[in-house]
Amino acid sequence: MAQFNNGDLDYVVGDYYDASDFEEDDPLADNEPQLNNDVEALDSDFEDDFEMSMSQTDTTALEARNGKDIQGIPWERLNFTRDKYRQTRLKEYRNYESLSHSREELEKECLDVQKGKNYYDFQFNTRLVKSTIVHFQLRNLIWATSKHDVYLMQNYSVMHWSSLLRRGKEVLNVASPIVTTLKRPTLLSQPISRVQISTMAVKENLMVAGGFHGELICKYLNHPGVAFCSKVTADENAITNAVDIYRSQYGLLRVMTANNDAQVRVFDAEKFACVGQFTFDWSVNSISVSPDGKLLAVLGDSAECLMVDANSGKITGSLKGHLDHSFASAWHPNGQILATGNQDKTCRLWDIRNLSRSMAVLKGRIGAIRALKFTSDGLFLAMAEPADFIHIFDAQSGYIQRQEIDLFGEIAGISFSPDSEALFVGVADRTYGSLLEFNRRHYTQYLESIF
Template identity: 55%
Template sequence: MSYDEVGQMDHMEDERDGVDSMDEMNEEYYAAEDEILDDYEMLTKVTDTSAAQARKGKDVQGIPWDRLNITRENYRLTRLEQYRNYESIPSSGEAIDKQECKPTEKGSNYFEFFHNSRLVKPTILHFQLRNLVWATSKHDVYLISSYSVMHWSSLLQNLTEVLDFSGQIVPTEKHPGSLSEGFTQTQVSTLAVKDRFLVAGGFHGELVGKCLDKPGVSFCARTTFQENAITNAIEIFNSSSGGLHFTTSNNDCGVREYDMERFQLLNQFSFPWPVNHTSVSPDRKLLTVVGDDLDGLLVDARNGKTVASFMGHQDYSFASAWHPEGRIFATGNQDKTCRVWDSRNLSLPVTILKGNMGAIRSVHFSSDGQFLVMAEPADFVHIYSTKADFKRRQEIDFFGEISGVSLSPDDESLYIGLWDRTYASLLHYNRRHTYGYLDSLM
């Protein structure tokens, strides 16, 4: 993202690009003025929604549509008409609208709604960065809520604070390069959690690392002391030697690789533009690098040299992911598309998948490679079948800004963080299975 865009960061009230939150919709559509306060208090006390309640007709977010003077269907049309997608390149979305994208069949049901947890309040600090939800098991989720990293156990229905960034954070371990004085009031821009390790990145290049099974913080460091230093993305991965490493993508045009055990910088590569996201190929030989440029790069992970570029997006990209087989990868862009590429032939994308109303800010392949999950900034998460050549998809439809989406490592759970002043929550979906052996007993 450009430095001007970094200046637009603060809380999403000022960054919603003309889209009302649900509580604003409530105020607008209530019939009697003298009943607004009572109705609003009722709305803000909405409880969790279970799968059983949803099957009986309760809205998954608990929105009481029968108390509103607008139907869900009509409000959906209003959102689609009024939502203004943020573009770094003017009219990039309109250019895509005029192109023919691959037709897809909507209506598949790969993941079923399981629970909506209102106790969990995900938040977003920067409107372009949405990697703030991470599932480490089908029951354990880590996310950003205000100035804290929180842990949610769907099994225990329990929310606990892991790290509070509002005060001072000081490392309890000694590592070369770690700042012994730590950080104060860190604004967390991005997060990554994997295998009991957590790394958070900040608006001024801060990096904070923690072992989840140890008390305290393991290290605090700065990627750079440049003014334009925001950490846009972090990816934790298993290195070819077997240890855990992580990469950071920064606004100072740098990509850095760190060792998780010693918390030491191993590699640093520079590019001609701010880097918004980097992902490592399954064989650890290549990096996808996307940022404030229309083109993306395939880079040699050992030396940072460009192997190839891929062209076609009309705006800047903020997401990328590799299929576990290591041949194809996907990129999410502000032109409202996700493009799937074959690393052996980058002249044209394998397919172009289009969002309903906004940029594609998160993309993830399932661990078994059967699904591609892509999330818009608000309201829609799409799940494509890779076995069906991306021709079939499930569309998850709700109302609210998406702080992040995450599949559990075993692909059994899908979590979606929703930020809204009234209806903030964590949506939980479970993988749908067909148990054929049960039919044989009938």
């Protein structure tokens, strides 16, 4: 991944364009990716929004139906319309690319997809909690454990948001020194502090976070304190790019990390001992384990993606077709289809029974594909760009029908609830940073015949 000098924690600028830059005199600023976070955003005309009450800053489904912007952006007070701003943004947004390439042949491969579908309806948006990111290429910082419970990164805190109570609570603070509370003789943990969390995962009552300097933090949600914390590598370019929590093919709970030192490490989730370490030829940016625990998708600073035996680390296949570095992957729950996201602005779908070529290519609107998630029932695939757009594809249609969620701001992560009923989107923005909730729409043949 790109080198990134990260001094004090702040919002990154990278692919970043701050939605708070809604200046009446200069509505669009330059948003070329930069590999530092020392650039100050323009002051917003609407900083006073922070002083408003919750009822004014948050947006409900009813308010949205009555015309309020779902993010609370006051378009009526601006000298330009939302549509005009969108068109200018589409023209001027510049996607970050690590490799130079032509898109002419790539465009021919992409599916002709029909948009305008509506699979998930807007439900609620809150600015009481807001996502933050520390590296412009890493956007896996939102995790839902139920349709009412979401975990997200906010500065130096891991926050829990209850959509039922509409209340946020800090569950982990990583600014102060962190010491392991789990006392075991074989536990090789070490105190760490002021961790800048770059990636996280929350599954099976376990929260795992990776840090900017190779840190790994593991916490059981139903226990106080931290079960394990340490630096997994002393390499100076050691950022933890991805973490995963999964069941091995033998049913054992495992934690996997991917770092910029080109290493993938596997930890036992009970004793937190390292039980496997795999080395690759390039920095590993994304890992995901198949539902049966047998296969591992490895993506990174290469146009090539790898299929790996999750137990031995042996490379079993190669996926070729992307033109740039990859940062996202997701398995269909049937274990036969893998989705990979790339900085060439596409997601490729692969049938693991035939890896000679991708089965479909899905394209984004303005930027790299930085997050991918399937619903647990396998009916939908959500694809997030670095900013502004989330696409929800209908798998049953062969991915040729989609819903487009159109917003403004950097996307810190996306997550479906385990029952597929809710979709949560984290928006990282100085003023309009928030957590958006969408609820699944259920159709019947009778209603469809009427409408």
